[in-house]
Amino acid sequence: MSTCPSYPVPHDEEARLAALATMAVINTPPDRAFDIIVDLAAHLFEVPIALVSLVGRDRQVFKARVGLDVCETGRDVSFCAHAIVRRDEVLVVPDARRDPRFASNRLVTGDPHIRFYAGAPLIGLAGQPIGTLCIIDRVPRPDLSEHQRATLQKLARMVILRMMTREVIEANRDRLVPATA
Structure with a gap:
């Protein structure tokens, strides 16, 4: 007997999970580019917490984070x-x-x-x-402007571009790194 999850599930969940697996970023070391982007988001929006969150089947993993101790x-x-x-x-949740x-x-x-969450x-x-890519505050805020x-x-697109760049580099590592003699 299956239970209905307490969160919405995209209609193409299996394809979404396959796309996440293909990007192969969940179990990789921290990436300074992601850290810079979340730090920039926290700074621009003046929030204490900013995250790059990857949503898996049963959990979300924070690939980069500012202001939050959990991974x-x-x-x-x-x-x-x-x-x-x-x-x-x-998605904006003002309170x-x-x-x-x-x-x-x-x-x-x-x-x-x-x-507050966006x-x-x-x-x-x-x-x-x-x-x-999300920003979080511990106090309510008004909706975001356009x-x-x-x-x-745009910051979220920067995260995706970095993931794709990393994917290309990993796929071509043998050709990019000269063989040692």
Whole structure:
């Protein structure tokens, strides 16, 4: 007997998970480029927390993070699991305590006390959302302006471009690194 998850699941979930696996970024070492992007997002939006979150089958893994000590959470408490179903839109939650999807979420009721969330989906080459670039605050905030939404989406595209660059480099490592004698 299968149970219905507490989060939305994209209609093409298996293709999305395959796209995430193909990018092969979840179990790789930290990447300074991702760290710089989340640091820039936190700075630009003046928030204490910014993340590159990769949404797997049952968990989300933080590939880069500012302001949060944990490296992953269950998908059942993931705001990003909601953001990936929107694909081309930024999900904004001005006050998570007032949003029925998140009001009882343990990340809202307890540490890190999320109040504001905005997440731009990370869209891979095949059009699959593999995660988000998100910003989080511990106080409610107004909705983002169109300019702010566009900025967050551009930063998310930078994350995807870095993932694709890394993928190309890894695929061609033998040809790029000279053989030792």
